[in-house]
Amino acid sequence: MTSKTKHSGGPNTDKGKVTSSRNSTTHGLTARRWINANEQSLFDETVEAFNNDFDPQTSIEKVLIVKMAECTVRLMRIQNSENAMFDLASSEAAHPEDSINSLSNNNEDLTQAVKNTSPLRLQFNADDFTEKMNILDQIKQQTFNDILDWDYLESSMPIVASYIVQKCTDENLKLHNLISRKSGQSGSVRIEIIGIRPGDKEEKVSPPPIVDIMENAHKISSSSLQKYLDNLAHNITKDLQVQYILKDLDQRTQQIKDAAIPDTQKLSLIQRYRTADERQFSKTLGELLELQKRRKTI
Numbered sequence: 001m002t003s004k005t006k007h008s009g010g011p012n013t014d015k016g017k018v019t020s021s022r023n024s025t026t027h028g029l030t031a032r033r034w035i036n037a038n039e040q041s042l043f044d045e046t047v048e049a050f051n052n053d054f055d056p057q058t059s060i061e062k063v064l065i066v067k068m069a070e071c072t073v074r075l076m077r078i079q080n081s082e083n084a085m086f087d088l089a090s091s092e093a094a095h096p097e098d099s100i101n102s103l104s105n106n107n108e109d110l111t112q113a114v115k116n117t118s119p120l121r122l123q124f125n126a127d128d129f130t131e132k133m134n135i136l137d138q139i140k141q142q143t144f145n146d147i148l149d150w151d152y153l154e155s156s157m158p159i160v161a162s163y164i165v166q167k168c169t170d171e172n173l174k175l176h177n178l179i180s181r182k183s184g185q186s187g188s189v190r191i192e193i194i195g196i197r198p199g200d201k202e203e204k205v206s207p208p209p210i211v212d213i214m215e216n217a218h219k220i221s222s223s224s225l226q227k228y229l230d231n232l233a234h235n236i237t238k239d240l241q242v243q244y245i246l247k248d249l250d251q252r253t254q255q256i257k258d259a260a261i262p263d264t265q266k267l268s269l270i271q272r273y274r275t276a277d278e279r280q281f282s283k284t285l286g287e288l289l290e291l292q293k294r295r296k297t298i
Contacts, residue, residue: 043073054288064288071281078274085262093260124247132236134159139233148222168213176216179228
């Protein structure tokens with residue numbers, strides 16, 4: 001190998017210099033260390049697109065093209081970071097508890113009532129809502145002093161009576177036991193469970209016959225009935241309020257998510273980065289256009 005080859009400084013002719021310059025732009029200047037392959041690909045594509053748009057002829061123009069491509073990639077990175085920040089803020093804001101507090105006007109009792117709802121039932125139930133509205137309406141139409149016994153309840157308040165009997169069926173209780181327990185009567189009340197014998201706990205229990213449920217119904221006092229209905233009206237009112245909240249829960253959760261914003265300091269930092277890169281891009285573009293204008297007038 002000759003001394004000239006060892007110490008070659010590259011091509012000497014104008015044609016060779018142009019070719020060498022293009023190789024540098026195509027290979028050397030695009031060999032940047034970006035944070036991922038997508039950024040490297042975007043950078044390469046942007047350099048190629050800007051070369052096609054501006055047809056740089058000098059080394060300085062090519063350098064300015066590369067600077068513009070770098071600004072473009074950084075701006076895309078900034079946009080992706082901002083999008084991720086908003087997605088994270090939205091995800092963190094999408095906690096049902098925040099929506100519940102908002103819909104209940106921070107009423108602690110009502111908020112707790114919603115939280116006590118089974119997660120599997122944490123949604124609006126139109127049938128349940130309608131049934132409880134009908135029960136509440138029927139109770140409110142009555143004068144409690146007129147409610148003397150179960151016969152009156154069955155004849156004048158059939159929807160309420162049907163609901164109470166169903167509760168007895170669900171809880172395997174006699175009617176007078178359910179009324180006594182739920183009415184808040186003081187003193188010792190012996191609760192009779194229907195249809196369960198020792199050793200039957202693991203077996204599926206059949207609903208008790210209506211005759212068993214209604215046994216001793218005539219012994220239910222008017223005061224017990226009135227207290228029971230008063231408590232029932234109170235509990236159903238709370239249940240309906242819970243249902244109102246559940247009805248709008250998904251919509252309110254989405255509203256909170258849509259309104260969520262990232263940490264203001266981080267967002268401000270992102271905005272500063274964007275402004276700096278936009279100014280750099282604009283400045284570089286102006287320099288490129290001015291150089292090309294001068295070149296064309298020579």
